[in-house]
Protein backbone atom coordinates (compact mmCIF):
# COMPACT_ATOMS: atom_id res chain seq x y z
CA UNK A 153 0.00 0.00 0.00
CA UNK A 154 2.74 2.41 1.05
CA UNK A 155 4.67 1.68 -2.12
CA UNK A 156 1.61 2.38 -4.26
CA UNK A 157 1.06 5.70 -2.49
CA UNK A 158 4.70 6.65 -3.11
CA UNK A 159 4.36 5.77 -6.75
CA UNK A 160 1.16 7.78 -7.11
CA UNK A 161 2.85 10.79 -5.57
CA UNK A 162 5.76 10.41 -7.92
CA UNK A 163 3.40 9.98 -10.86
CA UNK A 164 1.68 13.23 -10.01
CA UNK A 165 5.10 14.80 -9.67
CA UNK A 166 4.24 18.14 -8.19
CA UNK A 167 7.51 20.08 -8.08
CA UNK A 168 8.41 21.99 -4.95
CA UNK A 169 9.52 25.02 -6.95
CA UNK A 170 6.41 27.07 -7.84
CA UNK A 171 7.52 28.19 -11.30
CA UNK A 172 7.94 24.55 -12.32
CA UNK A 173 4.25 23.88 -11.78
CA UNK A 174 3.05 25.68 -14.91
CA UNK A 175 5.36 24.55 -17.66
CA UNK A 176 5.03 24.83 -21.40
CA UNK A 177 4.20 21.38 -22.72
CA UNK A 178 6.43 20.65 -25.71
CA UNK A 179 4.24 17.72 -26.75
CA UNK A 180 1.54 20.15 -27.87
CA UNK A 181 3.84 21.24 -30.71
CA UNK A 182 4.55 19.42 -33.98
CA UNK A 183 7.66 19.38 -36.10
CA UNK A 184 7.84 22.54 -38.16
CA UNK A 185 9.24 22.81 -41.67
CA UNK A 186 12.09 25.34 -41.94
CA UNK A 187 9.95 27.28 -44.45
CA UNK A 188 7.49 28.13 -41.67
CA UNK A 189 9.87 28.98 -38.82
CA UNK A 190 9.26 32.69 -38.13
CA UNK A 191 12.20 35.11 -38.58
CA UNK A 192 14.70 32.34 -39.36
CA UNK A 193 17.70 33.87 -41.15
CA UNK A 194 17.83 32.51 -44.74
CA UNK A 195 21.60 31.90 -44.35
CA UNK A 196 20.82 29.59 -41.44
CA UNK A 197 18.16 27.81 -43.49
CA UNK A 198 20.90 26.95 -46.00
CA UNK A 199 23.27 25.82 -43.22
CA UNK A 200 20.54 23.64 -41.70
CA UNK A 201 19.73 22.06 -45.04
CA UNK A 202 23.44 21.29 -45.46
CA UNK A 203 23.15 19.44 -42.15
CA UNK A 204 20.24 17.46 -43.69
CA UNK A 205 17.79 19.23 -41.41
CA UNK A 206 14.56 20.21 -43.12
CA UNK A 207 12.31 20.84 -40.11
CA UNK A 208 12.62 21.75 -36.45
CA UNK A 209 11.76 19.20 -33.78
CA UNK A 210 9.12 20.22 -31.19
CA UNK A 211 11.67 21.14 -28.49
CA UNK A 212 13.54 23.29 -31.01
CA UNK A 213 10.39 25.08 -32.05
CA UNK A 214 9.37 25.62 -28.41
CA UNK A 215 12.73 27.19 -27.56
CA UNK A 216 12.68 29.23 -30.76
CA UNK A 217 9.31 30.68 -29.80
CA UNK A 218 10.62 31.76 -26.40
CA UNK A 219 13.87 33.21 -27.70
CA UNK A 220 13.33 34.67 -31.17
CA UNK A 221 9.69 34.81 -32.02
CA UNK A 222 7.52 36.03 -30.41
CA UNK A 223 9.47 35.83 -27.08
CA UNK A 224 12.92 37.42 -27.10
CA UNK A 225 14.98 35.81 -24.36
CA UNK A 226 12.81 37.65 -21.82
CA UNK A 227 13.01 34.75 -19.39
CA UNK A 228 15.62 32.17 -18.55
CA UNK A 229 14.68 28.75 -19.91
CA UNK A 230 14.81 25.35 -18.23
CA UNK A 231 14.36 22.58 -20.75
CA UNK A 232 13.49 19.05 -19.72
CA UNK A 233 13.18 16.94 -22.84
CA UNK A 234 13.97 13.27 -23.58
CA UNK A 235 17.31 11.99 -24.80
CA UNK A 236 17.78 12.38 -28.53
CA UNK A 237 14.99 14.96 -28.88
CA UNK A 238 17.40 17.57 -30.32
CA UNK A 239 18.23 19.82 -27.38
CA UNK A 240 21.61 20.86 -28.82
CA UNK A 241 20.13 22.54 -31.87
CA UNK A 242 17.32 23.92 -29.68
CA UNK A 243 19.82 26.28 -28.03
CA UNK A 244 22.45 26.58 -30.78
CA UNK A 245 20.06 27.94 -33.42
CA UNK A 246 18.59 30.91 -31.50
CA UNK A 247 22.00 31.89 -30.07
CA UNK A 248 23.60 31.94 -33.51
CA UNK A 249 20.67 33.89 -34.96
CA UNK A 250 20.76 36.44 -32.11
CA UNK A 251 24.51 36.99 -32.47
CA UNK A 252 24.36 37.21 -36.27
CA UNK A 253 23.81 40.98 -36.05
CA UNK A 254 26.65 41.67 -33.62
CA UNK A 255 28.97 44.50 -34.63
CA UNK A 256 32.12 43.76 -32.61
CA UNK A 257 33.68 40.35 -32.07
CA UNK A 258 33.97 39.31 -28.44
CA UNK A 259 32.94 36.33 -26.36
CA UNK A 260 29.13 36.55 -26.15
CA UNK A 261 27.94 32.99 -25.67
CA UNK A 262 29.29 30.28 -23.41
CA UNK A 263 28.14 26.66 -23.48
CA UNK A 264 29.32 24.45 -20.63
CA UNK A 265 29.26 20.64 -20.71
CA UNK A 266 30.59 18.05 -18.27
CA UNK A 267 32.93 16.12 -20.58
CA UNK A 268 35.39 16.72 -23.37
CA UNK A 269 33.67 14.35 -25.81
CA UNK A 270 30.35 16.08 -25.29
CA UNK A 271 31.91 19.50 -25.74
CA UNK A 272 33.47 18.37 -29.02
CA UNK A 273 30.11 17.07 -30.21
CA UNK A 274 28.32 20.33 -29.38
CA UNK A 275 31.07 22.40 -30.99
CA UNK A 276 30.45 20.52 -34.24
CA UNK A 277 26.83 21.65 -34.24
CA UNK A 278 27.78 25.31 -33.66
CA UNK A 279 30.52 25.07 -36.28
CA UNK A 280 27.98 23.89 -38.84
CA UNK A 281 25.83 26.98 -38.23
CA UNK A 282 27.92 29.90 -37.01
CA UNK A 283 30.20 30.54 -40.02
CA UNK A 284 27.09 30.96 -42.20
CA UNK A 285 26.44 34.27 -40.42
CA UNK A 286 30.09 35.26 -39.91
CA UNK A 287 30.54 34.01 -36.34
CA UNK A 288 33.42 31.99 -34.91
CA UNK A 289 33.26 29.16 -32.41
CA UNK A 290 35.98 28.05 -29.99
CA UNK A 291 36.57 25.02 -27.82
CA UNK A 292 38.08 24.92 -24.34
CA UNK A 293 38.45 21.40 -23.01
CA UNK A 294 40.91 19.55 -20.82
CA UNK A 295 43.62 17.20 -22.07
CA UNK A 296 44.54 19.30 -25.09
CA UNK A 297 47.47 21.69 -25.27
CA UNK A 298 46.49 24.92 -23.52
CA UNK A 299 48.86 27.04 -25.64
CA UNK A 300 47.25 25.80 -28.87
CA UNK A 301 43.89 26.54 -27.36
CA UNK A 302 44.90 30.07 -26.36
CA UNK A 303 46.09 30.85 -29.87
CA UNK A 304 42.68 29.74 -31.18
CA UNK A 305 40.75 31.79 -28.64
CA UNK A 306 42.75 35.01 -28.38
CA UNK A 307 43.64 37.31 -31.24
CA UNK A 308 46.86 39.30 -30.95
CA UNK A 309 47.03 42.77 -32.53
CA UNK A 310 48.70 43.14 -35.89
CA UNK A 311 52.09 44.67 -35.33
CA UNK A 312 53.61 46.04 -38.50
CA UNK A 313 57.25 45.27 -39.04
CA UNK A 314 59.52 48.28 -39.30
CA UNK A 315 57.16 50.50 -37.28
CA UNK A 316 58.51 51.69 -33.96
CA UNK A 317 55.84 51.67 -31.22
CA UNK A 318 56.11 53.77 -28.08
CA UNK A 319 55.43 51.29 -25.24
CA UNK A 320 53.80 54.07 -23.17
CA UNK A 321 51.34 54.92 -25.92
CA UNK A 322 50.75 51.50 -27.37
CA UNK A 323 48.28 49.43 -25.47
CA UNK A 324 48.85 45.80 -26.26
CA UNK A 325 45.24 44.92 -26.65
CA UNK A 326 44.24 41.29 -26.83
CA UNK A 327 40.84 40.40 -28.25
CA UNK A 328 38.65 37.36 -28.38
CA UNK A 329 38.94 35.41 -31.61
CA UNK A 330 35.61 33.72 -30.99
CA UNK A 331 32.00 34.75 -30.44
CA UNK A 332 30.88 31.45 -28.98
CA UNK A 333 32.82 29.16 -26.67
CA UNK A 334 32.03 25.54 -25.88
CA UNK A 335 33.86 24.50 -22.73
CA UNK A 336 34.28 22.04 -19.92
CA UNK A 337 34.29 23.68 -16.47
CA UNK A 338 37.90 22.94 -15.46
CA UNK A 339 39.48 24.34 -18.62
CA UNK A 340 37.10 27.30 -18.56
CA UNK A 341 38.39 28.17 -15.08
CA UNK A 342 42.00 27.84 -16.30
CA UNK A 343 41.33 30.46 -18.96
CA UNK A 344 39.41 32.75 -16.62
CA UNK A 345 42.26 32.66 -14.09
CA UNK A 346 45.34 32.57 -16.30
CA UNK A 347 44.77 33.49 -19.95
CA UNK A 348 45.61 37.06 -20.86
CA UNK A 349 42.85 38.67 -22.87
CA UNK A 350 40.25 36.03 -21.96
CA UNK A 351 37.16 37.56 -20.41
CA UNK A 352 33.56 36.57 -19.80
CA UNK A 353 32.64 40.20 -19.15
CA UNK A 354 30.72 40.56 -22.42
CA UNK A 355 28.70 37.35 -22.18
CA UNK A 356 25.07 37.61 -23.25
CA UNK A 357 24.16 33.90 -23.26
CA UNK A 358 25.04 31.04 -20.95
CA UNK A 359 24.01 27.45 -21.67
CA UNK A 360 24.36 24.81 -18.99
CA UNK A 361 23.85 21.50 -20.79
CA UNK A 362 23.40 18.29 -18.78
CA UNK A 363 22.55 20.63 -15.91
CA UNK A 364 21.90 18.05 -13.21
CA UNK A 365 25.29 16.45 -13.90
CA UNK A 366 27.08 19.81 -13.84
CA UNK A 367 25.37 20.92 -10.64
CA UNK A 368 26.32 17.71 -8.87
CA UNK A 369 29.92 18.83 -8.53
CA UNK A 370 31.38 22.28 -7.89
CA UNK A 371 34.09 22.03 -10.60
CA UNK A 372 36.19 24.75 -9.02
CA UNK A 373 33.15 26.98 -8.53
CA UNK A 374 32.91 27.78 -12.23
CA UNK A 375 29.21 28.72 -12.03
CA UNK A 376 29.38 31.31 -9.22
CA UNK A 377 32.53 32.71 -10.86
CA UNK A 378 30.86 33.23 -14.24
CA UNK A 379 27.73 34.67 -12.62
CA UNK A 380 29.82 37.04 -10.52
CA UNK A 381 31.97 38.20 -13.43
CA UNK A 382 28.91 39.05 -15.50
CA UNK A 383 27.04 40.81 -12.73
CA UNK A 384 27.88 44.51 -12.44
CA UNK A 385 30.65 46.45 -14.02
CA UNK A 386 29.68 49.50 -11.97
CA UNK A 387 27.97 50.11 -8.67
CA UNK A 388 24.87 52.26 -8.41
CA UNK A 389 22.01 52.83 -10.78
CA UNK A 390 23.70 54.88 -13.45
CA UNK A 391 27.27 55.01 -14.61
CA UNK A 392 29.30 58.07 -13.75
CA UNK A 393 31.50 59.66 -16.39
CA UNK A 394 34.59 58.12 -14.79
CA UNK A 395 33.11 54.68 -15.00
CA UNK A 396 32.52 55.15 -18.67
CA UNK A 397 36.09 56.16 -19.40
CA UNK A 398 37.81 53.03 -20.58
CA UNK A 399 41.03 52.10 -18.81
CA UNK A 400 42.65 51.12 -22.09
CA UNK A 401 41.82 53.61 -24.78
CA UNK A 402 39.61 51.93 -27.33
CA UNK A 403 39.09 48.73 -25.34
CA UNK A 404 35.60 47.28 -25.30
CA UNK A 405 33.58 47.54 -22.12
CA UNK A 406 30.20 46.07 -21.28
CA UNK A 407 28.35 48.25 -18.84
CA UNK A 408 25.87 46.39 -16.68
CA UNK A 409 23.92 48.42 -14.21
CA UNK A 410 21.74 47.42 -11.28
CA UNK A 411 18.17 47.10 -12.52
CA UNK A 412 15.56 49.24 -10.80
CA UNK A 413 12.52 48.41 -12.93
CA UNK A 414 9.86 45.97 -11.87
CA UNK A 415 11.07 42.46 -12.36
CA UNK A 416 14.71 43.54 -12.73
CA UNK A 417 15.20 45.15 -9.33
CA UNK A 418 18.62 44.39 -7.88
CA UNK A 419 19.62 42.36 -10.92
CA UNK A 420 22.28 43.10 -13.50
CA UNK A 421 20.99 44.70 -16.67
CA UNK A 422 21.57 43.94 -19.54
CA UNK A 423 21.39 40.49 -18.10
CA UNK A 424 23.07 37.22 -18.92
CA UNK A 425 20.33 35.09 -20.51
CA UNK A 426 20.52 31.46 -19.43
CA UNK A 427 19.33 28.18 -20.86
CA UNK A 428 19.66 25.04 -18.79
CA UNK A 429 18.89 21.62 -20.17
CA UNK A 430 18.72 17.94 -19.38
CA UNK A 431 16.70 14.82 -20.08
CA UNK A 432 16.47 14.46 -16.30
CA UNK A 433 16.34 18.05 -15.10
CA UNK A 434 16.74 18.50 -11.39
CA UNK A 435 13.79 19.80 -9.37
CA UNK A 436 15.89 20.39 -6.29
CA UNK A 437 15.35 24.03 -5.22
CA UNK A 438 18.81 24.43 -3.69
CA UNK A 439 20.50 23.19 -6.87
CA UNK A 440 18.34 25.37 -9.10
CA UNK A 441 19.07 28.38 -6.89
CA UNK A 442 22.76 28.14 -7.84
CA UNK A 443 21.79 29.10 -11.40
CA UNK A 444 20.42 32.49 -10.32
CA UNK A 445 17.63 32.26 -12.91
CA UNK A 446 15.63 35.26 -14.07
CA UNK A 447 11.83 34.61 -14.17
CA UNK A 448 12.54 31.03 -15.26
CA UNK A 449 10.22 29.23 -17.62
CA UNK A 450 10.07 25.44 -17.74
CA UNK A 451 9.65 23.70 -21.09
CA UNK A 452 8.90 20.03 -20.62
CA UNK A 453 7.40 17.01 -22.35
CA UNK A 454 4.08 15.96 -20.86
CA UNK A 455 3.29 15.54 -17.20
CA UNK A 456 5.98 13.01 -16.39
CA UNK A 457 9.25 14.07 -14.97
CA UNK A 458 11.11 11.23 -16.66
CA UNK A 459 10.37 10.29 -20.23
CA UNK A 460 11.86 7.60 -22.43
CA UNK A 461 12.13 8.13 -26.19
CA UNK A 462 8.89 7.19 -27.93
CA UNK A 463 10.48 4.67 -30.26
CA UNK A 464 12.41 2.82 -27.54
CA UNK A 465 11.51 -0.79 -26.77
CA UNK A 466 12.69 -2.21 -23.44
CA UNK A 467 13.36 -5.88 -22.76
CA UNK A 468 14.62 -7.82 -19.77
CA UNK A 469 16.88 -10.83 -20.10
CA UNK A 470 16.69 -13.03 -17.04
CA UNK A 471 19.86 -14.94 -16.41
CA UNK A 472 21.85 -16.83 -13.80
CA UNK A 473 24.55 -14.81 -12.16
CA UNK A 474 27.39 -17.19 -13.04
CA UNK A 475 26.37 -17.41 -16.69
CA UNK A 476 25.87 -13.70 -17.35
CA UNK A 477 28.72 -13.40 -19.88
CA UNK A 478 27.21 -16.27 -21.84
CA UNK A 479 23.83 -14.59 -21.97
CA UNK A 480 25.54 -11.45 -23.22
CA UNK A 481 27.42 -13.32 -25.94
CA UNK A 482 24.28 -15.12 -26.99
CA UNK A 483 22.32 -11.86 -27.06
CA UNK A 484 25.02 -10.10 -29.09
CA UNK A 485 25.04 -12.97 -31.56
CA UNK A 486 21.29 -12.76 -31.95
CA UNK A 487 21.64 -9.03 -32.75
CA UNK A 488 23.75 -9.98 -35.76
CA UNK A 489 26.34 -7.23 -35.73
CA UNK A 490 23.97 -4.29 -35.14
CA UNK A 491 25.67 -1.26 -33.59
CA UNK A 492 25.29 -1.72 -29.82
CA UNK A 493 26.60 -0.34 -26.53
CA UNK A 494 27.00 -2.58 -23.49
CA UNK A 495 26.99 -0.74 -20.15
CA UNK A 496 28.56 -2.14 -17.02
CA UNK A 497 28.50 -0.75 -13.50
CA UNK A 498 32.15 0.30 -13.22
CA UNK A 499 35.37 0.87 -15.13
CA UNK A 500 36.81 -2.26 -13.53
CA UNK A 501 33.97 -4.51 -14.66
CA UNK A 502 34.13 -2.97 -18.14
CA UNK A 503 37.79 -3.96 -18.34
CA UNK A 504 37.16 -7.44 -16.92
CA UNK A 505 34.27 -8.14 -19.28
CA UNK A 506 36.25 -6.95 -22.28
CA UNK A 507 39.24 -9.08 -21.35
CA UNK A 508 36.99 -12.10 -20.89
CA UNK A 509 35.31 -11.60 -24.27
CA UNK A 510 38.73 -11.41 -25.93
CA UNK A 511 39.34 -14.97 -24.75
CA UNK A 512 36.17 -16.27 -26.40
CA UNK A 513 37.31 -18.05 -29.54
CA UNK A 514 35.43 -17.35 -32.75
CA UNK A 515 33.26 -14.64 -31.27
CA UNK A 516 33.10 -12.85 -34.64
CA UNK A 517 32.01 -9.56 -33.09
CA UNK A 518 34.15 -6.44 -33.39
CA UNK A 519 34.08 -4.94 -29.91
CA UNK A 520 36.15 -2.41 -27.97
CA UNK A 521 36.50 -1.15 -24.42
CA UNK A 522 35.57 2.49 -23.73
CA UNK A 523 36.09 3.80 -20.22
CA UNK A 524 37.55 6.55 -18.12
CA UNK A 525 40.49 4.26 -17.27
CA UNK A 526 41.81 4.77 -20.78
CA UNK A 527 43.76 7.78 -22.04
CA UNK A 528 41.69 10.36 -23.93
CA UNK A 529 43.52 9.70 -27.22
CA UNK A 530 42.61 6.01 -27.13
CA UNK A 531 39.01 6.81 -26.22
CA UNK A 532 38.69 9.25 -29.10
CA UNK A 533 40.14 6.68 -31.49
CA UNK A 534 37.70 4.02 -30.26
CA UNK A 535 34.77 6.40 -30.54
CA UNK A 536 35.85 7.33 -34.08
CA UNK A 537 35.98 3.66 -35.07
CA UNK A 538 32.56 3.06 -33.52
CA UNK A 539 31.07 6.05 -35.33
CA UNK A 540 32.60 4.82 -38.60
CA UNK A 541 31.12 1.35 -38.08
CA UNK A 542 34.52 -0.42 -37.85
CA UNK A 543 33.59 -1.45 -34.31
CA UNK A 544 30.15 -2.98 -33.80
CA UNK A 545 29.98 -3.12 -30.02
CA UNK A 546 31.32 -0.77 -27.37
CA UNK A 547 31.70 -2.10 -23.86
CA UNK A 548 31.46 0.96 -21.73
CA UNK A 549 31.36 2.24 -18.21
CA UNK A 550 29.11 5.23 -17.64
CA UNK A 551 31.57 7.41 -19.63
CA UNK A 552 29.16 7.09 -22.58
CA UNK A 553 25.88 7.53 -20.74
CA UNK A 554 25.27 11.23 -21.10
CA UNK A 555 24.60 13.10 -24.28
CA UNK A 556 26.79 11.10 -26.66
CA UNK A 557 25.22 11.00 -30.08
CA UNK A 558 26.42 8.17 -32.32
CA UNK A 559 24.42 7.59 -35.46
CA UNK A 560 22.96 4.15 -35.99
CA UNK A 561 23.15 2.73 -32.46
CA UNK A 562 20.37 0.15 -32.57
CA UNK A 563 20.75 -1.43 -29.13
CA UNK A 564 21.77 -0.61 -25.62
CA UNK A 565 22.51 -3.48 -23.25
CA UNK A 566 22.59 -2.99 -19.50
CA UNK A 567 24.98 -5.75 -18.50
CA UNK A 568 24.50 -4.55 -14.93
CA UNK A 569 21.16 -3.19 -13.86
CA UNK A 570 21.37 0.57 -13.31
CA UNK A 571 20.68 1.63 -9.74
CA UNK A 572 18.74 4.78 -10.65
CA UNK A 573 16.12 5.70 -13.22
CA UNK A 574 18.28 8.65 -14.32
CA UNK A 575 21.11 6.27 -15.21
CA UNK A 576 18.68 4.02 -17.08
CA UNK A 577 17.32 6.99 -19.05
CA UNK A 578 20.72 8.32 -20.07
CA UNK A 579 22.06 4.87 -20.97
CA UNK A 580 18.97 3.79 -22.92
CA UNK A 581 18.94 7.19 -24.60
CA UNK A 582 22.03 6.35 -26.67
CA UNK A 583 19.59 4.58 -28.99
CA UNK A 584 16.15 5.53 -30.35
CA UNK A 585 17.39 9.07 -31.03
CA UNK A 586 15.85 11.67 -33.31
CA UNK A 587 12.69 9.61 -33.81
CA UNK A 588 14.57 6.42 -34.83
CA UNK A 589 13.71 3.07 -33.27
CA UNK A 590 15.98 1.24 -30.83
CA UNK A 591 16.02 -1.47 -28.16
CA UNK A 592 17.27 -1.54 -24.60
CA UNK A 593 18.02 -4.94 -23.03
CA UNK A 594 18.68 -5.28 -19.31
CA UNK A 595 20.31 -8.42 -17.94
CA UNK A 596 18.73 -9.30 -14.60
CA UNK A 597 19.11 -11.91 -11.95
CA UNK A 598 15.78 -13.22 -10.66
CA UNK A 599 15.92 -11.24 -7.44
CA UNK A 600 16.45 -7.99 -9.36
CA UNK A 601 13.26 -8.23 -11.46
CA UNK A 602 10.93 -6.60 -8.93
CA UNK A 603 13.29 -3.69 -8.27
CA UNK A 604 13.75 -3.16 -11.99
CA UNK A 605 10.00 -3.06 -12.57
CA UNK A 606 9.66 -0.34 -9.95
CA UNK A 607 12.51 1.58 -11.49
CA UNK A 608 10.84 1.59 -14.92
CA UNK A 609 7.51 2.70 -13.47
CA UNK A 610 9.17 5.98 -12.57
CA UNK A 611 9.41 6.63 -16.29
CA UNK A 612 5.88 5.37 -16.89
CA UNK A 613 7.20 2.25 -18.60
CA UNK A 614 4.91 -0.63 -17.74
CA UNK A 615 5.83 -2.86 -20.62
CA UNK A 616 9.15 -4.63 -20.50
CA UNK A 617 8.75 -8.11 -21.98
CA UNK A 618 11.26 -10.89 -21.41
CA UNK A 619 13.67 -11.52 -24.25
CA UNK A 620 14.48 -15.21 -24.46
CA UNK A 621 18.01 -16.22 -25.11
CA UNK A 622 18.44 -19.65 -26.64
CA UNK A 623 19.48 -22.18 -23.98
CA UNK A 624 21.05 -24.32 -26.73
CA UNK A 625 23.39 -21.50 -27.67
CA UNK A 626 24.28 -21.06 -23.99
CA UNK A 627 25.08 -24.74 -23.64
CA UNK A 628 27.14 -24.79 -26.81
CA UNK A 629 29.26 -21.91 -25.48
CA UNK A 630 29.92 -23.54 -22.12
CA UNK A 631 33.29 -25.13 -22.86
CA UNK A 632 34.65 -21.98 -24.56
CA UNK A 633 33.47 -20.04 -21.51
CA UNK A 634 35.30 -22.33 -19.08
CA UNK A 635 38.58 -21.95 -20.91
CA UNK A 636 38.04 -18.16 -21.31
CA UNK A 637 37.51 -17.91 -17.54
CA UNK A 638 40.80 -19.70 -16.90
CA UNK A 639 42.64 -17.36 -19.24
CA UNK A 640 40.98 -14.41 -17.53
CA UNK A 641 42.22 -15.62 -14.14
CA UNK A 642 45.80 -15.87 -15.48
CA UNK A 643 45.46 -12.47 -17.06
CA UNK A 644 44.24 -10.88 -13.82
CA UNK A 645 47.24 -12.37 -11.99
CA UNK A 646 49.74 -11.11 -14.56
CA UNK A 647 48.13 -7.62 -14.59
CA UNK A 648 48.37 -7.53 -10.79
CA UNK A 649 52.02 -8.53 -10.99
CA UNK A 650 52.76 -5.83 -13.61
CA UNK A 651 51.03 -3.17 -11.51
CA UNK A 652 52.94 -4.11 -8.35
CA UNK A 653 56.22 -3.97 -10.32
CA UNK A 654 55.37 -0.47 -11.58
CA UNK A 655 54.46 0.63 -8.04
CA UNK A 656 57.73 -0.76 -6.67
CA UNK A 657 59.74 0.95 -9.40
CA UNK A 658 58.11 4.34 -8.81
CA UNK A 659 58.56 4.10 -5.01
CA UNK A 660 62.29 3.28 -5.57
CA UNK A 661 62.61 6.33 -7.84
CA UNK A 662 61.04 8.48 -5.10
CA UNK A 663 63.45 7.08 -2.49
CA UNK A 664 66.47 7.78 -4.75
CA UNK A 665 65.36 11.38 -5.06
Ligand SMILES: Nc1ncnc2c1ncn2[C@@H]1O[C@H](COP(=O)(O)OP(=O)(O)OP(=O)(O)O)[C@@H](O)[C@H]1O
Pocket residue numbers: 204205206207208209212233234235236237238239240241430431554555556557581585586
Ligand atom coordinates in the same frame (compact mmCIF):
# COMPACT_ATOMS: atom_id res chain seq x y z
N1 LIG B 1 15.56 19.08 -36.61
C1 LIG B 1 16.24 17.96 -36.75
N2 LIG B 1 16.06 17.16 -37.82
C2 LIG B 1 16.76 16.00 -37.97
N3 LIG B 1 17.66 15.56 -37.08
C3 LIG B 1 17.89 16.30 -35.99
C4 LIG B 1 17.21 17.54 -35.76
N4 LIG B 1 17.63 18.05 -34.60
C5 LIG B 1 18.54 17.20 -34.10
N5 LIG B 1 18.69 16.15 -34.93
C6 LIG B 1 19.56 14.98 -34.69
O1 LIG B 1 19.04 14.32 -33.54
C7 LIG B 1 20.10 13.71 -32.82
C8 LIG B 1 19.94 14.00 -31.34
O2 LIG B 1 20.16 15.37 -31.07
P1 LIG B 1 20.83 15.88 -29.72
O3 LIG B 1 22.15 15.20 -29.53
O4 LIG B 1 20.80 17.34 -29.73
O5 LIG B 1 19.81 15.30 -28.65
P2 LIG B 1 19.66 15.62 -27.10
O6 LIG B 1 18.24 15.95 -26.87
O7 LIG B 1 20.67 16.64 -26.72
O8 LIG B 1 19.99 14.23 -26.43
P3 LIG B 1 20.71 13.88 -25.02
O9 LIG B 1 19.73 14.23 -23.94
O10 LIG B 1 20.99 12.43 -25.10
O11 LIG B 1 21.94 14.72 -24.95
C9 LIG B 1 21.40 14.24 -33.42
O12 LIG B 1 21.97 13.23 -34.22
C10 LIG B 1 20.96 15.39 -34.29
O13 LIG B 1 21.77 15.55 -35.43
